[in-house]
Amino acid sequence: MKTLPILLLLACGLIQCKEKTITCAIETEMGMITIELYPEAAPKTVANFLQYVDKGLYEQSSFFRACTPENEADREVRIEVIQGGDMAEEKELAPIEIETTAITGLLHKNGTVSMARSEPNTATCSFFICVGDQPALDFEGSRNPDGYGFAAFGQVIEGMDVVLRIQQVKEIDQYFIDPVQIIDIKRIDD
Template sequence: MIPRLLGFLLLALPLAAQSRVAIETELGTLEILLEDAKAPRTVANFLRYVDAGAYKEGRFHRTVRPDNQPQNKVKIEVIQGGAAREDRDFPPIPLERTRDTGLKHVDGTLSMARDTPDSATSDFFICVGDQPELDFGGRRNPDGQGFAAFGRVVKGMEVVRKIQARPAKAQALTPPVKILAVRRLPAGS
């Protein structure tokens, strides 16, 4: 009786909310599932930029791939995008480490770009392939704190790969890929 009752109670509990957003680019649209419950501060930070319209007319400006990081001992593959103007940035947020969230930098992971811990604002990146060196303890950032993973691409990885393959000077996309809009999607979409 108790296991059956427990099962019923678990079914009656609301599922943890997972926000969804669409990132519309000039090359196609990405649909992102955000990890609200696991990385609440990072998701809230990203959504405040979305709600402020900061990503409209933003851009994917960086591609990191095997052929353009000769000086890096630890290689990664990502594309990086951000808001239209950095002067519209909100204050930086505390780093939600993958050690604490349980999230990993796998293919399609959305994560916040940063220099030092607690410095992330509006720039974000998307992993192309699994990138464990970006997790807590990874060697890509010398401080070993990793980056704040907070979502994943659920539709549109072909667009991510198109962006990554675009022409670049060093790691700067030439020209950048325009972000036309980033908007919230209705629950359950």
């Protein structure tokens, strides 16, 4: 009987410890993708993404690139992702410091949302969604020679079927012939 109060306390503690999340809807011409963001694990990356969302800067942007088994066949380290969030350079906000997977603990699993970048600390607006687990994109992963990996900050919670359809859009050298329009990205709760 003494264990019941302890179990109740533990259960209450676990419920309170659940990380706060923010949910956003990515409306595309091919359907809706719902994502959950993790501001406690990746505060700078989530804040950056939400600046673009809240200012409406993703309106009329697109998913413009996909990495597939076919177009990655000649690469030593192959990945599968769709990339979106392109916009005119004058709309881009300042680059952010990279929050690596070693810092956040958020790994590149199926449906992970992460910031695209060239060099460390250069991510601005472009993001990608993983198709399947992509450990090569984590800290010390082999995809990027600098070893920093990419900054994961969210997860698809609905709409992976849409992600998979986008990944199959006709492309040349990974870039879609007809990019898939992102109509808008909006917060759907706080």
